[in-house]
Amino acid sequence: MNAFNTLERRTQFVGIGFVTPTFLVIALILVYPVVQSIVLSVGQSSVDGFEPYRFVGLEHYAALMDDERFWRSLSVTLIFTAISIPLELVLGVGLALLMNESFHGKGLARLAVLFPWALPTALNALIWRWMYNADYGLFNAVGLESGIIGEPVNWLGDETLAMASMVIVSVWKTSSFMALIILAGLQSIPRDLYEAGRMDGMSRWQEFREITLPLLKGSIMVALIIRSMDALRTFELPFSLTDGGPDSATETLSLYAYKVIFEFVEFNAGSAIVVVQFAVIFLLSLLYIFTLRHKD
Amino acid sequence: MANVSLQQIGKSYGGAVAVEAFNLEIRDGEFLVLLGPSGCGKSTTLRMIAGLESITRGDLLIGDARMNNVDPKNRGVAMVFQNYALYPHKTVAENMGMALKLQKMPKAEIEERIAGVADMLGLTAYLDRKPGSLSGGQRQRVAIGRAIVRTPEVFLFDEPLSNLDAKLRVKMRMELQELHDRLGVTSVYVTHDQVEAMTLADRIVIMDGGVIAQVGTPREVYDKPATEFVAGFIGSPAMNLMTMQSAADGSWRSNESQLVLPRLPGFDTKGANTIRVGIRPEHMTILDASAVGDDPWILPGKVMLAELLGADALLTLSVCGETMTARVNGVDYPEQGQQLAVRLNPEQLHAFDHDSKKALQV
Ligand SMILES: Nc1ncnc2c1ncn2[C@@H]1O[C@H](COP(=O)(O)OP(=O)(O)OP(=O)(O)O)[C@@H](O)[C@H]1O
Numbered sequence: 001m002n003a004f005n006t007l008e009r010r011t012q013f014v015g016i017g018f019v020t021p022t023f024l025v026i027a028l029i030l031v032y033p034v035v036q037s038i039v040l041s042v043g044q045s046s047v048d049g050f051e052p053y054r055f056v057g058l059e060h061y062a063a064l065m066d067d068e069r070f071w072r073s074l075s076v077t078l079i080f081t082a083i084s085i086p087l088e089l090v091l092g093v094g095l096a097l098l099m100n101e102s103f104h105g106k107g108l109a110r111l112a113v114l115f116p117w118a119l120p121t122a123l124n125a126l127i128w129r130w131m132y133n134a135d136y137g138l139f140n141a142v143g144l145e146s147g148i149i150g151e152p153v154n155w156l157g158d159e160t161l162a163m164a165s166m167v168i169v170s171v172w173k174t175s176s177f178m179a180l181i182i183l184a185g186l187q188s189i190p191r192d193l194y195e196a197g198r199m200d201g202m203s204r205w206q207e208f209r210e211i212t213l214p215l216l217k218g219s220i221m222v223a224l225i226i227r228s229m230d231a232l233r234t235f236e237l238p239f240s241l242t243d244g245g246p247d248s249a250t251e252t253l254s255l256y257a258y259k260v261i262f263e264f265v266e267f268n269a270g271s272a273i274v275v276v277q278f279a280v281i282f283l284l285s286l287l288y289i290f291t292l293r294h295k296d
Numbered sequence: 297m298a299n300v301s302l303q304q305i306g307k308s309y310g311g312a313v314a315v316e317a318f319n320l321e322i323r324d325g326e327f328l329v330l331l332g333p334s335g336c337g338k339s340t341t342l343r344m345i346a347g348l349e350s351i352t353r354g355d356l357l358i359g360d361a362r363m364n365n366v367d368p369k370n371r372g373v374a375m376v377f378q379n380y381a382l383y384p385h386k387t388v389a390e391n392m393g394m395a396l397k398l399q400k401m402p403k404a405e406i407e408e409r410i411a412g413v414a415d416m417l418g419l420t421a422y423l424d425r426k427p428g429s430l431s432g433g434q435r436q437r438v439a440i441g442r443a444i445v446r447t448p449e450v451f452l453f454d455e456p457l458s459n460l461d462a463k464l465r466v467k468m469r470m471e472l473q474e475l476h477d478r479l480g481v482t483s484v485y486v487t488h489d490q491v492e493a494m495t496l497a498d499r500i501v502i503m504d505g506g507v508i509a510q511v512g513t514p515r516e517v518y519d520k521p522a523t524e525f526v527a528g529f530i531g532s533p534a535m536n537l538m539t540m541q542s543a544a545d546g547s548w549r550s551n552e553s554q555l556v557l558p559r560l561p562g563f564d565t566k567g568a569n570t571i572r573v574g575i576r577p578e579h580m581t582i583l584d585a586s587a588v589g590d591d592p593w594i595l596p597g598k599v600m601l602a603e604l605l606g607a608d609a610l611l612t613l614s615v616c617g618e619t620m621t622a623r624v625n626g627v628d629y630p631e632q633g634q635q636l637a638v639r640l641n642p643e644q645l646h647a648f649d650h651d652s653k654k655a656l657q658v
């Protein structure tokens with residue numbers, strides 16, 4: 001009994017030894033900026049150092065509460081996330097199921113699916129911006145030519161259309177990422193489970209409901225967490241596609257924080273936005289983790 | 297319950313033939329074992345009966361109905377997989393009840409059936425557990441239970457015991473036997489373990505390279521192997537096989553050694569020049585070296601290697617320069633290097649055509 005306890009304690013000790021370096025690195029590169037942001041957000045200072053740091057408490061947060069543009073950017077971020085993630089998930093699962101079938105040219109198909117993900121977001125956004133262009137864009141050209149639309153549509157000029165356009169670009173780019181993670185999950189499901197399913201009399205749909213989906217839960221959760229965090233931080237896409245317009249209809253939290261810091265040069269107020277954004281992401285992650293725990 | 301009839305069944309993958317012109321009548325209530333080396337087409341045959349593999353040629357009848365294009369669920373068959381294939385996210389009870397649930401059987405009846413089968417298999421305490429928390433033997437029982445609750449016409453087993461350790465394998469083998477005695481359901485059982493085949497089977501089908509080498513009771517395939525392949529495959533250690541040439545005086549001589557055997561009693565050698573002669577290790581009598589003399593079936597030999605297995609010992613002998621294995625009593629056996637005499641019991645000899653590998657008629 002005693003020997004066992006010593007052994008157990010030693011194992012624990014070794015474990016802690018292994019974890020410590022990683023933990024320190026993470027603390028340094030992860031926690032430091034967060035702490036720095038929090039410190040900045042509760043003070044007042046200037047970039048040039050002319051005005052020394054002075055603690056102002058929650059002043060900047062209070063100001064945010066009255067800032068309509070902040071609320072708008074928060075809701076834009078949440079709406080963008082809430083619409084694009086489910087779409088990406090459904091498309092990602094569909095693509096993964098397709099890629100998991102065996103057919104000729106499968107390798108090429110996988111490569112093609114991954115292409116949008118491989119392109120840098122900024123470049124993606126620029127390509128799409130051209131296609132959305134009201135005067136020379138592909139969509140209007142095709143739409144007008146085929147008679148689907150009667151007159152040119154200002155895709156990025158209308159508030160609802162601009163949001164929809166942004167969602168489309170995001171879904172186009174990241175569904176393949178979802179698909180990749182889910183494909184890995186799919187391939188880890190033993191084939192004989194499906195054979196057992198066939199013996200039990202499952203239809204294709206029942207196989208999906210009873211075998212595939214439950215066994216993909218882990219992969220789906222991972223994909224959702226990664227993608228949600230990504231979406232809540234979305235910056236490059238509106239930055240390159242719409243610059244947050246029209247009238248801040250596509251201005252995400254990140255983009256707004258960026259403007260406050262670099263255009264209005266108010267980095268204490270900007271830090272407050274960043275901290276709020278961090279809190280939102282943190283809460284969402286906790287939510288995911290707890291639902292994951294409870295399901296098991 | 298039903299009989300299963302395989303008529304000229306064949307399976308090809310592209311150009312590669314996995315099973316060829318398979319003809320077999322499986323009787324109602326029979327326990328039939330498909331036995332053969334790896335890759336001989338056992339699983340393919342079983343999976344064609346199950347409906348998991350399409351049938352390239354021929355007809356499959358279960359209870360006189362043609363089943364070639366019938367869905368697995370409608371064939372009245374249940375399968376036990378080698379790797380159990382239990383749904384890992386479902387409880388034991390859910391695993392066992394899945395087929396019934398999909399058939400829309402009333403819940404109360406499903407539960408009643410599961411309870412009955414779980415009781416029979418000693419699984420009652422585990423019904424709410426997930427497969428991940430069960431031992432290998434328990435998992436295999438669940439897989440068997442899942443097949444039983446469906447009350448199928450035919451059970452199909454694909455090497456169900458091969459993932460279990462030796463001791464558990466013996467125990468589960470006996471349980472399977474009891475189960476078959478109790479339920480009497482037609483069963484087709486794939487294995488490459490000849491002990492499993494000999495103990496479980498009413499009849500054994502020995503396959504080789506996609507074709508049937510022999511069908512017979514365990515006794516028949518052991519006593520009267522139809523081909524040299526069967527002779528070598530059944531029995532452990534394998535039968536000793538020697539290539540012999542006919543001599544003018546009717547005796548048989550080996551080209552590779554000094555072994556000479558007298559005229560073979562009763563075999564119709566059809567005037568062949570070269571035949572293969574076989575004798576099982578357990579059909580050789582070890583005598584004192586001085587016994588060599590008048591009896592032409594007593595040959596001089598030397599022990600090259602003596603291995604104790606427990607109750608028995610295996611002797612690797614050089615008999616007139618021919619290497620043979622003999623199985624002898626493990627209590628008192630000659631040691632390595634010892635000179636002795638061996639009697640090949642002539643009534644237990646086997647002979648095969650050298651070219652066709654078929655057994656020569658007695
Ligand atoms: N999907 C497939 N595509 C091509 N060839 C296959 C396929 N499945 C099986 N085969 C071939 O068919 C032959 C028979 O295979 P099968 O699985 O029936 O062998 P087996 O007797 O069950 O062997 P084992 O004891 O190793 O399980 C083998 O030569 C195998 O390579």
Ligand SMILES: [Mg+2]
Nearest residue numbers: 338339340454
């Ligand atoms: Mg097999």
